[in-house]
Amino acid sequence: MFVVMRTTATEAELLGVKSRILAEGLTPYEHGSEDGTKVAVVGEIGGRRPALLAALAELPGVERVTPISRPFKLTSREFHPADTVIRVLDAAVGDGSLTVMAGPCSVESRDQLLTTARRVKSAGATILRGGAFKPRTSPYAFQGLGVEALRYLAEAREETGLPVITEVMEPNQVDIVAEYADILQIGTRNMQNYSLLQAVGRVARPVMLKRGYGATIEEWLMAAEYIVSSGNPNVILCERGIRTFETYTRNTMDLAAVPLLHSLTHLPVVVDPSHATGKRFLVAPLALGGVAVGADGVMVEVHPDPDSALSDAEQQLTLDQFRELMTELVPVHEHTRGLHRDPVLAGSELGIGGSGAGLSKH
Numbered sequence: 365m366f367v368v369m370r371t372t373a374t375e376a377e378l379l380g381v382k383s384r385i386l387a388e389g390l391t392p393y394e395h396g397s398e399d400g401t402k403v404a405v406v407g408e409i410g411g412r413r414p415a416l417l418a419a420l421a422e423l424p425g426v427e428r429v430t431p432i433s434r435p436f437k438l439t440s441r442e443f444h445p446a447d448t449v450i451r452v453l454d455a456a457v458g459d460g461s462l463t464v465m466a467g468p469c470s471v472e473s474r475d476q477l478l479t480t481a482r483r484v485k486s487a488g489a490t491i492l493r494g495g496a497f498k499p500r501t502s503p504y505a506f507q508g509l510g511v512e513a514l515r516y517l518a519e520a521r522e523e524t525g526l527p528v529i530t531e532v533m534e535p536n537q538v539d540i541v542a543e544y545a546d547i548l549q550i551g552t553r554n555m556q557n558y559s560l561l562q563a564v565g566r567v568a569r570p571v572m573l574k575r576g577y578g579a580t581i582e583e584w585l586m587a588a589e590y591i592v593s594s595g596n597p598n599v600i601l602c603e604r605g606i607r608t609f610e611t612y613t614r615n616t617m618d619l620a621a622v623p624l625l626h627s628l629t630h631l632p633v634v635v636d637p638s639h640a641t642g643k644r645f646l647v648a649p650l651a652l653g654g655v656a657v658g659a660d661g662v663m664v665e666v667h668p669d670p671d672s673a674l675s676d677a678e679q680q681l682t683l684d685q686f687r688e689l690m691t692e693l694v695p696v697h698e699h700t701r702g703l704h705r706d707p708v709l710a711g712s713e714l715g716i717g718g719s720g721a722g723l724s725k726h
């Protein structure tokens with residue numbers, strides 16, 4: 365549930381509401397918006413719900429108390445109807461612009477990364493990607509250059525001005541990765557690594573949370589909730605394909621997840637057709653598809669010589685293919701932006717009460 369404060373509420377009244385929530389052993393999360401201040405109540409409320417709802421509604425300065433129907437609270441549209449916009453250096457994610465994260469699967473050398481960075485920037489990428497710590501299925505496969513790669517990423521940012529995103533695999537890597545990178549990526553294999561989610565929730569860097577390849581949308585949003593409830597509101601969701609019975613593609617890209625997420629959550633959503641398909645020729649069509657169904661952006665793997673890549677050789681685009689993709693992506697985004705975004709309407713179809721349902725003092 366969340367408490368909506370009256371626009372005339374004083375600081376003392378807000379404090380009174382938070383103290384009451386804390387006294388129940390629950391946690392208050394304040395969110396300021398155009399229509400005033402709201403305080404979400406999170407924790408194990410259980411059977412106390414009706415009594416607590418009534419008690420909070422009676423407190424001075426309270427306009428009304430509204431239940432949140434979903435298990436994810438802070439990430440829900442119900443609590444936070446406006447889109448979250450994440451700003452990092454000159455890039456913005458979720459503001460209606462097209463976010464394009466591009467770069468190699470793995471940072472393999474200084475030259476490979478800088479060449480790619482310059483070319484993707486000139487083609488219109490807004491964020492540079494590159495794996496430093498690689499989660500590989502085989503322990504014998506290339507594991508990434510680690511901190512050396514982080515230094516190359518920082519150098520590429522200095523030169524191009526592009527913010528950089530790279531994966532962090534363990535809680536004890538969070539500080540070093542956050543020192544070099546602008547956005548921290550949580551990979552599919554770590555989507556339910558709760559101590560890692562809490563660790564990235566405590567740093568002042570946006571996080572891109574990839575969908576676990578076996579995760580439902582609700583499990584994914586609950587994972588995002590771990591990050592936000594740990595103190596970091598800047599989370600981007602990335603649909604990167606889920607495992608199904610199909611074997612012609614590496615994974616199955618769940619396009620329906622994009623508009624569904626926009627109705628369920630205020631967090632920005634990007635798609636990663638590289639890992640979703642695993643095949644170079646499928647990357648462009650699925651990138652276009654993702655943007656056409658309303659994704660805020662794409663993440664695409666690009667390599668100067670994909671066939672010689674040390675990881676994911678089959679799915680990385682060449683520099684020229686990436687440039688071509690950009691010429692197709694921009695008009696599709698121009699044409700479709702805003703078309704699918706009516707979260708209130710979608711929410712009513714999903715059974716979300718959006719009309720101030722709940723207990724009011726009036």
Ligand code: PEP
Binds near residue numbers: 495531550553639
């Ligand atoms: C990646 O983007 O580098 C990656 C390993 O992706 P995923 O976690 O989606 O497999």
Ligand code: MN
Binds near residue numbers: 470639665675676
């Ligand atoms: Mn990869």
